[in-house]
Amino acid sequence: MSPAAPVGIVLVSHSADVAASVAALAVGLAGGGGTAPILPAGGLPDGGLGTSAELIRSAAEAVDGGAGVALLVDLGSAVLTVKALLAEGDELPEGARLVDAPFVEGAVAALVTASAGGDLDAVAAAASEAYAYRKE
Amino acid sequence: MGEGVGVSRGETFGAGFFVRWLEGTASAVDREAGLLTELDSAIGDADHGVNLKRGFAAVAELLAKEPPATPGAVLVAAGRQLISTVGGASGPLYGTLLRRTGKALGEDERVGRERLAEAFGAGVAAVSQLGGAQVGDKTMLDALVPAVEALWTSFGAARTAAEEGALATVPLRARKGRASYLGERSIGHQDPGATSSALLFAELAGTARAEGAA
Numbered sequence: 502m503s504p505a506a507p508v509g510i511v512l513v514s515h516s517a518d519v520a521a522s523v524a525a526l527a528v529g530l531a532g533g534g535g536t537a538p539i540l541p542a543g544g545l546p547d548g549g550l551g552t553s554a555e556l557i558r559s560a561a562e563a564v565d566g567g568a569g570v571a572l573l574v575d576l577g578s579a580v581l582t583v584k585a586l587l588a589e590g591d592e593l594p595e596g597a598r599l600v601d602a603p604f605v606e607g608a609v610a611a612l613v614t615a616s617a618g619g620d621l622d623a624v625a626a627a628a629s630e631a632y633a634y635r636k637e
Numbered sequence: 638m639g640e641g642v643g644v645s646r647g648e649t650f651g652a653g654f655f656v657r658w659l660e661g662t663a664s665a666v667d668r669e670a671g672l673l674t675e676l677d678s679a680i681g682d683a684d685h686g687v688n689l690k691r692g693f694a695a696v697a698e699l700l701a702k703e704p705p706a707t708p709g710a711v712l713v714a715a716g717r718q719l720i721s722t723v724g725g726a727s728g729p730l731y732g733t734l735l736r737r738t739g740k741a742l743g744e745d746e747r748v749g750r751e752r753l754a755e756a757f758g759a760g761v762a763a764v765s766q767l768g769g770a771q772v773g774d775k776t777m778l779d780a781l782v783p784a785v786e787a788l789w790t791s792f793g794a795a796r797t798a799a800e801e802g803a804l805a806t807v808p809l810r811a812r813k814g815r816a817s818y819l820g821e822r823s824i825g826h827q828d829p830g831a832t833s834s835a836l837l838f839a840e841l842a843g844t845a846r847a848e849g850a851a
Contacts, residue, residue, distance in 0.1 A: 551684070551724035577814060578726035584767055585720050585729035589736070 507537035508615040508624045509564025512608055513557055513574040513583060517544035523605055527612040537615035538564035539608075552578040554586060561593050569596030569621035571611050573628060575604045596621060602628035648850045649747035655711040656700045657847075661840040663693035669836060676829040680816035684725050685829040692723035692731070708748050712739025726814060727830060730764055730777060737763040750850070754788035754795075761785050768813060775809040775816065775823065777830035784838045791851050796835075796842035803831040 510527075514520035520543025528536055540560040545551040561570045570593065574580050583599045586592040598621060600607065607628035614627040666673070666689045674686030696715045705711045716736030720728050738760030742748055748756075761781050770776045772783075784799035804827065811823035814830075845851065 545724045549724070551688075552728075553724060554721045554728070578724070578728065581726050581729035581767060582720065585733050588733070588763075588767070589717075589720075 506566030506568040508568045508621050509570040510539040510611050511560045511572045512541050513579045514543040515550045523608050527608040530609050531612045531616050539612055540564050552582045554582055565594035570594055571600045571624045573600050573607050600625045600628045603631050606631035649749045651747045652707055652711050655708045658841050658844040659715050660697050661844055662837055663697040665836045665840050666690050666693045673829050679826040680823045682815055688723045688725040689727055692719045695722040707744055707746055709739040709742035733767050734760045734764045757785040770813045774813045775806045775811040775828045776813050777834040779806045780831040780834035792842040792845040796838050799835040799838035803835040806831045
């Protein structure tokens, strides 16, 4: 467990395009040099809409540096699949956590916080706080 | 019930019975995929049939290739396969049902009906917790909960209770999942998840009957 390793982030959407675009948006807005590792896990392996446990597992492993992995999800089966994988215990890296946050805003907040060196609690808190930002 | 409290009276079932049950379910889901999708097109996103068909076909394939040695192991392997392959909400829900039921069965080589009913209680509780749903929310729980309760009596009673539970979802208003967005318009349609749960219990009863158990 290196204290220098940033928290990893996985974006789980029903759509590969949505997950990839939100990841690109977050990287763009987090800006500057390097960001914490972030990967999309969108849609089914064949490109259709849905949730793939395999894509989620492989993305979580790829972004895991030992400091934990924050999983942000969109709807329905994305939420249930991540919860079911977490309940299994050994399906996702140690320290993996489902973060209750709005998908787009939460992804940006999570990546900025993780890139600044925040730990998993800080990343989760920043992403969840995005719910409190009213738009009117 | 009554006599031999906590002890299963009569037949016990080994891993082969559970494999045959799930293979039967795979066939039933394949046969009824059109109906499930039709029900889901009324109040869902029209993928329940195709998703479950993909999942249970993968389960049947896995069990044929690497048949686990105990009833619990069969259900755990099947549940994991459903979570991995379904792609929709029914994957984690059915996957959790089978896996938790399998875990509750432990490593026993043979289990009786009452033992299975008890383990199913744990599985159904896990589904309820995962989805945050209760009986009356127009979900698979409307078939599962009465079916598991009736399984203490007989396999046939469980089958009937699941079918009646699925039919009873017709007048309900959906409170979970995509159907809940429809509000009042979800009333008058049978829930696809409760319908597929009834198939699971119909196959359980059919497998038991084929082996001389009731």
